[in-house]
Amino acid sequence: MADTATRRDLDTRLEQHRRELTGYCYRMLGSLFEAEDAVQDTMVRAWRAMDRFEGRSSLRSWLYRIATNVCLDMLKAGNRRARPMDLTDPTPVAQARLTARPEVTWLEPAPDVRVLPEVSDPAETAVERETIRLAFMAALQHLPPKQRAVLILREVLAWRASEVAELLDTTVASVNSALQRARATLAEAAPAATDAADELDTRQKELLDRYVAAFEGYDMKALTALLHEDATLSMPPYDLWLRGHDDIVGWLQGVGSVCRGSRLVPTVANGMPAFAHYHAAEDGDGHTPWALMVMEIEGGRIRGINSFLDTARWFPLFDLPMRLPADG
Known part of the structure; x- marks a missing residue:
């Protein structure tokens, strides 16, 4: 009985860290599916090695050490996930062609509830949301894996340089140097600031309500009025992306x-407003999944529309229904 109780206690202690570890691994890997695999591997390794855990650091720090090593191993293949705008130039609509690339090419969306820890400090919440935005995540992918780990641990999770040095088995000077190089690279990538999802922001709510009305009504004049002049539209897994109203x-x-004839259902992804996009069903009975539409908003207008088309992956992940009834 005591052994069973001990195992249950250990399971509980490990599970308390799953969500924040998933957020860390997601920032490292750019894929929630890979991040969850990495965290599961971390938990298994921790369970097997618990008898060798000497307690010189906290359980949390020890789990981050294991998770970092798992992520670094996974990144050895050299794959860097990207957005369409990282790979090609914008295409004039007259020349637009849909060319799909493999799933491992793409930076993937994530539900906030799977990657953001529950915190009560609004400032801390803002930082967490800011650092899972698609643009920031794409910029992270430009960093070598160890620099990526250093920047996330220092700038996002606010670890001290000495703690990061211990985790990575290196020196404080090395950590500070890696952080400087990571900051310089990130500054060159210059991820644009966009507005976080905020259901209490009446201006944002009005903008999104107007977008739904324009898109569902297929009113191009009304839709255009909501977009920045250089707004973008992308559609992974296709590498095509478009820029500008025309x-x-x-x-x-x-x-x-x-x-x-589409329907849009609001949700949240990567700290940003999003919609589940449903097409009218071919059998005429309701609507079926078409895309997860992640919105980038800046200054009261829509800066980017990121339509992730692999609905078999995204809708279950976001707990979205696979059909909307005809009666709404």
């Missing part, structure tokens, strides 16, 4: 006209 509207009125 090309976005041209796409929606051409190939994208299959979106007429």
Whole structure:
């Protein structure tokens, strides 16, 4: 009985750290599916090695050490996840072609509840949200793996340099040097600041309500009025992306006209407003999944529309229904 109780206690202690470790691994790897695999591997390794845990550091620090090593091992293959705008130039709508790339190419979205710890400090919450934005995540991918780990541990999780040095088995000077190089690289990537999802922000709510009305009504004039002049539209797993009113509207009125009659259901992804995008079902009975649409908002207008089309992956992940009934 005592042994069973001990195991249950250990399971409970490990599980308390799963969510924050998932957020850390997600920032490292750019994929929630890979991050959850990494965390599960971390938990298994910790369980097997618990009898060798000497307690010189906290259990949390020890788990981060294991998780970091798991992520660094996974990153040895050299794959760097990206957004379409990291790989190609914007395409004029007249030349637009849909070319899919393998799943491992793409930076993937994540539900906030899977990667952000529950914190009561609004400032801490803002930092957590800011550092899972798609643009920030894409910028992180430009860093070598160890620099990525240093920057996340120091700048996002606010670890001391000495703690990071101990975790990585290196010196404080080495950590500080890696952090300086990571900051310089991140400054060159210059991820644009965008507004976090805020259901209490009446201005943002009005903008999103107007977007839903314009998109569901397929009113291109109303839709254009909500977009920045250099707004972007991307559609992973396709490497095509469009920039500007004319090309976005041209796409929606051409190939994208299959979106007429769509329904949008609000959700949140990567700290940003998002929609589950449903097409009218072919059998005429309700609506079926088409895309997870992650919105980037800046200054009261929409800066970017990121439509992730692999709905078989994203809708279950976000606990979204796989069909909307015809009666709404």
